[in-house]
Amino acid sequence: TIDPERFRETFERYSEIGRTDADGLHRLALSEEDREVRDRFVSDLEDLGLEVRIDRIGNTFGRAEGTDPDAEPVLVGSHLDSQPYGGRFDGQLGVLTALETLRTFDDEGVDHRRPIEIVNWTNEEGSRFKPALMGSGAFTGELDLEEVLEHADADGVTVAEALEEIGYRGEAPAEPREPYHSALELHVEQGPKLEDQGLSVGVVEGVFGMAWLEVVVHGDADHAGPSPMYSRKDALVAASDVVGAVRRLSNRLADDVVTTVGELEVEPGSINVIPSEVRFTVDVRSYDDAVVGDLVEAVEREVEAACEREGVEYDLEEIWRIPHTEFSPLVAETALAAADDVGASHRAMVSGAGHDASYVNEITDTAMLFVPSVDGKTHNEAEFTEWADAEAGARVYAETVERLANA
Amino acid sequence: TIDPERFRETFERYSEIGRTDADGLHRLALSEEDREVRDRFVSDLEDLGLEVRIDRIGNTFGRAEGTDPDAEPVLVGSHLDSQPYGGRFDGQLGVLTALETLRTFDDEGVDHRRPIEIVNWTNEEGSRFKPALMGSGAFTGELDLEEVLEHADADGVTVAEALEEIGYRGEAPAEPREPYHSALELHVEQGPKLEDQGLSVGVVEGVFGMAWLEVVVHGDADHAGPSPMYSRKDALVAASDVVGAVRRLSNRLADDVVTTVGELEVEPGSINVIPSEVRFTVDVRSYDDAVVGDLVEAVEREVEAACEREGVEYDLEEIWRIPHTEFSPLVAETALAAADDVGASHRAMVSGAGHDASYVNEITDTAMLFVPSVDGKTHNEAEFTEWADAEAGARVYAETVERLANA
Numbered sequence: 001t002i003d004p005e006r007f008r009e010t011f012e013r014y015s016e017i018g019r020t021d022a023d024g025l026h027r028l029a030l031s032e033e034d035r036e037v038r039d040r041f042v043s044d045l046e047d048l049g050l051e052v053r054i055d056r057i058g059n060t061f062g063r064a065e066g067t068d069p070d071a072e073p074v075l076v077g078s079h080l081d082s083q084p085y086g087g088r089f090d091g092q093l094g095v096l097t098a099l100e101t102l103r104t105f106d107d108e109g110v111d112h113r114r115p116i117e118i119v120n121w122t123n124e125e126g127s128r129f130k131p132a133l134m135g136s137g138a139f140t141g142e143l144d145l146e147e148v149l150e151h152a153d154a155d156g157v158t159v160a161e162a163l164e165e166i167g168y169r170g171e172a173p174a175e176p177r178e179p180y181h182s183a184l185e186l187h188v189e190q191g192p193k194l195e196d197q198g199l200s201v202g203v204v205e206g207v208f209g210m211a212w213l214e215v216v217v218h219g220d221a222d223h224a225g226p227s228p229m230y231s232r233k234d235a236l237v238a239a240s241d242v243v244g245a246v247r248r249l250s251n252r253l254a255d256d257v258v259t260t261v262g263e264l265e266v267e268p269g270s271i272n273v274i275p276s277e278v279r280f281t282v283d284v285r286s287y288d289d290a291v292v293g294d295l296v297e298a299v300e301r302e303v304e305a306a307c308e309r310e311g312v313e314y315d316l317e318e319i320w321r322i323p324h325t326e327f328s329p330l331v332a333e334t335a336l337a338a339a340d341d342v343g344a345s346h347r348a349m350v351s352g353a354g355h356d357a358s359y360v361n362e363i364t365d366t367a368m369l370f371v372p373s374v375d376g377k378t379h380n381e382a383e384f385t386e387w388a389d390a391e392a393g394a395r396v397y398a399e400t401v402e403r404l405a406n407a
Numbered sequence: 408t409i410d411p412e413r414f415r416e417t418f419e420r421y422s423e424i425g426r427t428d429a430d431g432l433h434r435l436a437l438s439e440e441d442r443e444v445r446d447r448f449v450s451d452l453e454d455l456g457l458e459v460r461i462d463r464i465g466n467t468f469g470r471a472e473g474t475d476p477d478a479e480p481v482l483v484g485s486h487l488d489s490q491p492y493g494g495r496f497d498g499q500l501g502v503l504t505a506l507e508t509l510r511t512f513d514d515e516g517v518d519h520r521r522p523i524e525i526v527n528w529t530n531e532e533g534s535r536f537k538p539a540l541m542g543s544g545a546f547t548g549e550l551d552l553e554e555v556l557e558h559a560d561a562d563g564v565t566v567a568e569a570l571e572e573i574g575y576r577g578e579a580p581a582e583p584r585e586p587y588h589s590a591l592e593l594h595v596e597q598g599p600k601l602e603d604q605g606l607s608v609g610v611v612e613g614v615f616g617m618a619w620l621e622v623v624v625h626g627d628a629d630h631a632g633p634s635p636m637y638s639r640k641d642a643l644v645a646a647s648d649v650v651g652a653v654r655r656l657s658n659r660l661a662d663d664v665v666t667t668v669g670e671l672e673v674e675p676g677s678i679n680v681i682p683s684e685v686r687f688t689v690d691v692r693s694y695d696d697a698v699v700g701d702l703v704e705a706v707e708r709e710v711e712a713a714c715e716r717e718g719v720e721y722d723l724e725e726i727w728r729i730p731h732t733e734f735s736p737l738v739a740e741t742a743l744a745a746a747d748d749v750g751a752s753h754r755a756m757v758s759g760a761g762h763d764a765s766y767v768n769e770i771t772d773t774a775m776l777f778v779p780s781v782d783g784k785t786h787n788e789a790e791f792t793e794w795a796d797a798e799a800g801a802r803v804y805a806e807t808v809e810r811l812a813n814a
């Protein structure tokens with residue numbers, strides 16, 4: 001059994017790195033704060049006697065050998081980057097639950113036949129650099145490594161440059177050294193379902209499909225006073241029409257549809273100037289991949305119609321699409337049985353948030369555990385998970401990993 | 408008569424300071440570029456033997472004494488600051504037309520009984536620091552000097568600090584030294600009317616009333632995936648509703664109504680995060696002050712309704728209101744007669760753009776001259792005025808100033 005005090009102390013220590021005034025976390029991928037937390041993680045892995053490996057996209061692994069040198073390893077872990085002014089639990093809790101599991105095995109001499117690899121994936125959030133799940137996507141071959149290394153943030157800094165800057169451009173190939181046996185990731189739910197039902201643990205059997213679009217509307221700057229309304233080409237009027245249309249698409253086509261415009265930037269952004277250019281993003285999701293496809297087409301039609309009404313031009317690019325995931329029944333059943341045996345209240349569920357585990361599922365049998373988010377709140381400094389739930393999750397996690405590592 | 412070559416050369420020389428790649432002008436109020444163009448202006452005034460005076464808000468005056476030491480002076484000039492990525496004519500052309508007029512009087516020994524004061528007003532545009540017409544507003548007592556000195560830009564730099572930084576925090580009181588006889592400002596039209604009618608000069612008899620609002624919508628950040636639609640408080644959905652409503656208010660209540668949302672900023676601005684906060688501005692105008700009042704109330708109702716629909720909070724502040732201006736018939740008639748005599752095609756008109764002349768009109772008899780804007784385009788790098796029209800305007804301007812200065 002895990003050591004609740006050590007677990008919590010470690011969590012508090014990691015939470016200091018990039019902590020915000022409102023007790024959230026601002027630790028964007030490949031930032032100075034990310035470097036600092038990665039250094040801490042590497043030093044904790046070394047203290048545990050693990051062999052540390054950093055790959056070309058900065059994914060950081062620690063390997064605990066098993067008793068059977070020929071057995072395929074089990075992969076555990078999550079991500080340490082955060083959203084801008086995000087929460088302390090998103091990602092970090094999964095890495096530290098995996099770390100606590102390995103510390104417990106080491107402390108208590110828990111035998112495991114298979115090697116166990118713990119990982120911190122690079123840029124899960126997709127906020128500073130798009131797309132999300134970048135490290136796991138490159139590692140599993142689902143994203144093109146050389147291409148994503150050249151993706152730039154808003155200041156034009158590329159992933160490759162940022163990795164270099166923080167000293168995490170590793171030399172190990174960004175690919176598995178050998179086939180894995182299985183993988184398990186713990187994460188906060190980031191939604192309200194577990195809390196609504198008063199449960200401590202979710203066994204995640206699938207993840208929504210999702211698509212990200214980037215739209216740039218090209219209007220024409222002019223004066224807010226003497227420019228007659230009939231002559232205007234206002235990029236913001238067209239973009240705002242699309243924001244409303246995207247909202248109206250939610251819960252259409254299927255019950256589970258969610259649609260969001262999260263970024264929107266206006267040029268030149270002067271109070272008495274008609275906006276000449278607006279760049280915005282659209283995020284659409286459903287468990288049904290065909291519905292995601294229909295949503296993308298519906299957004300395209302709305303952009304076209306709004307821009308035609310206003311007489312403005314636009315560019316539209318689909319910058320990311322990931323189909324829905326069906327996790328491994330083998331791993332999910334192992335986790336459900338472990339939750340039963342540990343005595344944690346639980347249910348099976350699917351995730352509306354994307355996770356590195358989706359890409360990992362492409363190369364090995366994978367599933368996830370969720371612990372509840374208070375009020376369902378996440379990507380917000382107020383994100384919170386009750387410690388009793390975090391501990392219950394860690395107990396189920398350690399038990400499941402032990403079973404997988406000896407299977 | 409003015410010297411067209413000198414006039415144009417001077418214009419080109421000033422246009423180099425803050426020139427953009429697309430031949431526009433980026434010379435925000437109290438920026439480094441503004442300092443540079445002010446230095447050039449002061450040196451040109453000194454070369455002309457004028458007495459230079461800088462007041463506490465940075466308004467910069469040059470005084471040419473008249474033949475009658477007791478006569479009230481005539482005030483000429485405009486502004487040298489620009490919009491972000493704006494045009495070369497907006498403001499600058501008026502200052503340089505006044506300068507060319509004084510150079511011509513000096514060169515040709517044109518007698519003027521009254522002193523003539525040329526001015527470059529601080530922060531006409533209101534883009535970096537709000538509100539617009541700041542220098543003339545403080546100088547005429549229509550804005551509170553001490554209050555506007557504390558207004559901050561987006562980086563938190565105050566007007567007072569920025570003046571200090573560029574060395575233009577003058578010591579002269581920001582108020583008239585003596586009563587003026589009259590004032591005349593030339594500006595580009597920034598609208599399509601003169602061009603549509605094929606005229607070279609407009610004699611401006613009035614300016615629209617206008618109001619500026621700033622709205623902050625407070626939503627709640629959450630994850631674009633697992634957050635059910637029913638639970639969202641999306642600040643951008645509410646703000647976009649208002650952008651559409653503001654557009655629908657245009658040309659309502661009166662034929663001449665114009666309405667614009669020019670600034671809109673989204674926090675935290677991450678593709679997979681529901682927007683927690685949106686700050687945006689609203690600009691409403693009409694020649695009828697009662698209509699401006701009704702527009703402000705209509706916008707307030709729309710903000711309230713949109714925020715209630717989305718379940719979000721908001722703050723709304725009216726940050727500027729200026730009533731419509733009726734310029735001096737005396738000065739307008741002098742200008743109309745001068746235009747007739749010079750043989751420039753012209754009409755009387757009103758302005759949808761705000762001008763320093765509106766505040767100046769509160770303390771002395773004032774009017775304006777307009778020259779056409781190609782395609783009506785302004786606040787845009789492509790802003791342009793044909794040189795023949797600029798010259799015609801300058802000839803009418805010089806003739807009008809001579810008559811006023813000897814009246």
Ligand SMILES: NC(=O)NCCC(=O)O
Pocket residue numbers: 090124125126132133190352353354355630632679
């Ligand atoms: N869990 C999480 O926040 N993932 C980021 C990718 C997404 O937007 O779902």
Ligand SMILES: NC(=O)NCCC(=O)O
Pocket residue numbers: 223225272497531532533539540597759760761762
């Ligand atoms: N002329 C001009 O651009 N003035 C700025 C104030 C306004 O917005 O009308």
